[in-house]
Amino acid sequence: MICYNCGCRLSEHDFCTGCGADVSVYKRIMYISNRFYNDGLEKARVRDLTGAITSLRQSLKFNKNNIEARNLLGLVYFEMGEVVAALSEWVISKNLRPKKNIADDYIEMIQSNQARLDSINQTIKKYNQALLYCNQESLDLAVIQLKKVLSLNPKFVRAHQLLALLYISGEEWDKARKELNKCIQIDANNTTTLRYLQEVENMLIPEEGAKVSSKKKNQTKDVIKYQSGNETIIQPVNVKESKGVSSLVNMGIGIIIGIAIACFLILPARIQAAKATINDELRVVSEQLDAKTATIDEMEQQVNDLTEQKAKLEEDLEGYVGTDGALQATDKLLLAADAYLKNASDIVTVSEYLDEIDVESLGTSASESFTSLYGTLTGLIGPELAKNYYDEGYSDYRQEKFASAIPKLAKAYQYDETNGDALFYLANSYRRNGNDDKAKEAYAKVIELFPGTEKANRSEAYLAEMNNAN
Amino acid sequence: MINFEEELKKFHLSLEVEDAEEAIYNQDLTDMADIFVKMIKDMDHETTVHNESKRQIEE
Incomplete structure (x- = not known):
C-alpha cells in the first residue's frame, strides 16, 4: 500500500512516514476493499457467482486499483458467459497494471484464437x-x-x-x-x-407444497439418486413391477386398440376398394349382359320368323302331302285316272277322287301336266257328272233339303259352268239355308254370266230384296 | 406467479465485442479512495484559503 499523497510505501502507522499525511481512513478504505475481495473469492469458490460479482464490484468501488478483485470479476463474468464484460474488466486491469498482470494472459487467450472470438x-x-x-x-x-x-x-x-x-x-x-x-x-x-x-x-x-420436505425424506429411503453428466438419475428401490395381470391387461388394451384401428381406419378403406372393384366388375358384367340380351332378342326374333315360316311351309305341305306322306293331290288325280281307265262308266268313283282334290288351294303351284290331266278327266266325265249332281241337287232342293242340295249343286256348276240353273238353285239354296253372303255372291254370278235370262231377272229381284232386308 | 412481460424487461441486450472499447471508456472508475483523496485535498485547500484570509485580516 502506498501513500495517496506522496506515493511512499505506508507502514503500520496511521500516518505516512514520508509526508506525514493521515492515512488512517485511506487504509480503512483499502481494508474494506480487500475484505470485499476476500468475500467475493469465497463466493466464487462455491460457485455463488452472482454473490461474487456483488462483492467484487463493492471491492472495486472502494478501490479501483484492486487488480486481483478486477481480474477475478472478469473471470466470474467469463464463467457466466459474459465474455465482453470479462474482457472489459481485464483490459481496465491491464491498463491499471501493465506489467505482471494475469489479465494479460486472459486477454491473450481470447484474442489469440480468432475463431473463438468470432x-x-x-x-x-x-x-x-x-x-x-x-x-x-x-x-x-x-x-x-x-x-x-x-x-x-x-x-x-x-x-x-x-x-x-x-x-x-x-x-x-x-x-x-x-x-x-x-x-x-x-x-x-x-x-x-x-x-x-x-x-x-x-x-x-x-398440491404437494408443504409436504415436500417430509416426502423427500421418505423418497430418499425409497430411491437411489446419482449424477450422470448433467442429469440426475433417480432410481426406485424395492419396487417390483406387477408383471402378471398388468401385462395381460396391457396386452388386452393393445389388442383392442389394434382392432379399433383396424375397424376404423383399415377396414373402411379395404371395403371401399372392394366396393370399387365389385362396381367395376358389375359394370363389365352389365355391359356383357346388355350385349347378350340384345343378341337374344335378335335371335328370338329370328326364331319367331323361322317358326312362322315353318308353320306356313307346314301348312303348304299339308296341302300336298297326305296322312301317309304321299303327295295328296297328285295321288288323288292318279287314282281318279286309274278308276276312269278301268271303268269309264263308273263316274261316281272318279268324281269322288276328283272331289278330294282342292284345285283352288293348289293355285299356280300345280304342274302343267297335273293341270292338263285334271282338265282332260274333268272334260270327259264333267257333263255326265254335272248332270248327276244337278239331278240329285235339284231333287233335294225341291224337297227343301237345302243343306244337302248346296254341295251337289255346287259340284254340278263346277263340272258344267254353262249350267245356269245349277248356279241359280245353288244361290236359292244358300238364301233359303241362311247363307246370305254366299247367296248374294251366287246371284251376282248369275246376273253377270247369264244376263237377260229369267234366272238373271229373278236373281236381281232376290238380290234387291236381300239388300233391302239388310 | 411470474409475469412474463415484467421478467422480460429485466433482460438487456449484451454488449458486442465491437462495443467493448466504448464501454470501457465510458466506465466510471471513480472509487471511494478517489473521493476520499479529493475530500482531503478540498479540505486542505479550504484550510489554506481560510488561513490566508485570516492572516490578511490580521495584517
Missing part, C-alpha cells in the same frame, strides 16, 4: 436477436435462437434463464426446470434462477 461475437448477436424476437412475441423463433446460442456458449447463464422463462411462458415446466438446473450448476445462488425454479417446482407439484 464465435463469441456470434453468440452475443444471436442472444440479442433472441431478445428482440421475445419483444416481438416471436417466442418460437426466440427459443430456436437461444438453443443455437447455448450450443455455442453452454455457460451463458442469461441465455439459459431467458430460455427457461420462455419455457415457463409456454408452460413447458420440465424443460424450464432442466434449463434452470443448468443455470444452478454454473451459478448456484442466482436469485432469478432460484425464483424461476421455485415457480416451476410449484407448478410441477402444486
Whole structure:
C-alpha cells in the first residue's frame, strides 16, 4: 500500500512516514476493499457467482486499483458467459497494471484464437436477436435462437434463464426446470434462477407444497439418486413391477386398440376398394349382359320368323302331302285316272277322287301336266257328272233339303259352268239355308254370266230384296 | 406467479465485442479512495484559503 499523497510505501502507522499525511481512513478504505475481495473469492469458490460479482464490484468501488478483485470479476463474468464484460474488466486491469498482470494472459487467450472470438461475437448477436424476437412475441423463433446460442456458449447463464422463462411462458415446466438446473450448476445462488425454479417446482407439484420436505425424506429411503453428466438419475428401490395381470391387461388394451384401428381406419378403406372393384366388375358384367340380351332378342326374333315360316311351309305341305306322306293331290288325280281307265262308266268313283282334290288351294303351284290331266278327266266325265249332281241337287232342293242340295249343286256348276240353273238353285239354296253372303255372291254370278235370262231377272229381284232386308 | 412481460424487461441486450472499447471508456472508475483523496485535498485547500484570509485580516 502506498501513500495517496506522496506515493511512499505506508507502514503500520496511521500516518505516512514520508509526508506525514493521515492515512488512517485511506487504509480503512483499502481494508474494506480487500475484505470485499476476500468475500467475493469465497463466493466464487462455491460457485455463488452472482454473490461474487456483488462483492467484487463493492471491492472495486472502494478501490479501483484492486487488480486481483478486477481480474477475478472478469473471470466470474467469463464463467457466466459474459465474455465482453470479462474482457472489459481485464483490459481496465491491464491498463491499471501493465506489467505482471494475469489479465494479460486472459486477454491473450481470447484474442489469440480468432475463431473463438468470432464465435463469441456470434453468440452475443444471436442472444440479442433472441431478445428482440421475445419483444416481438416471436417466442418460437426466440427459443430456436437461444438453443443455437447455448450450443455455442453452454455457460451463458442469461441465455439459459431467458430460455427457461420462455419455457415457463409456454408452460413447458420440465424443460424450464432442466434449463434452470443448468443455470444452478454454473451459478448456484442466482436469485432469478432460484425464483424461476421455485415457480416451476410449484407448478410441477402444486398440491404437494408443504409436504415436500417430509416426502423427500421418505423418497430418499425409497430411491437411489446419482449424477450422470448433467442429469440426475433417480432410481426406485424395492419396487417390483406387477408383471402378471398388468401385462395381460396391457396386452388386452393393445389388442383392442389394434382392432379399433383396424375397424376404423383399415377396414373402411379395404371395403371401399372392394366396393370399387365389385362396381367395376358389375359394370363389365352389365355391359356383357346388355350385349347378350340384345343378341337374344335378335335371335328370338329370328326364331319367331323361322317358326312362322315353318308353320306356313307346314301348312303348304299339308296341302300336298297326305296322312301317309304321299303327295295328296297328285295321288288323288292318279287314282281318279286309274278308276276312269278301268271303268269309264263308273263316274261316281272318279268324281269322288276328283272331289278330294282342292284345285283352288293348289293355285299356280300345280304342274302343267297335273293341270292338263285334271282338265282332260274333268272334260270327259264333267257333263255326265254335272248332270248327276244337278239331278240329285235339284231333287233335294225341291224337297227343301237345302243343306244337302248346296254341295251337289255346287259340284254340278263346277263340272258344267254353262249350267245356269245349277248356279241359280245353288244361290236359292244358300238364301233359303241362311247363307246370305254366299247367296248374294251366287246371284251376282248369275246376273253377270247369264244376263237377260229369267234366272238373271229373278236373281236381281232376290238380290234387291236381300239388300233391302239388310 | 411470474409475469412474463415484467421478467422480460429485466433482460438487456449484451454488449458486442465491437462495443467493448466504448464501454470501457465510458466506465466510471471513480472509487471511494478517489473521493476520499479529493475530500482531503478540498479540505486542505479550504484550510489554506481560510488561513490566508485570516492572516490578511490580521495584517
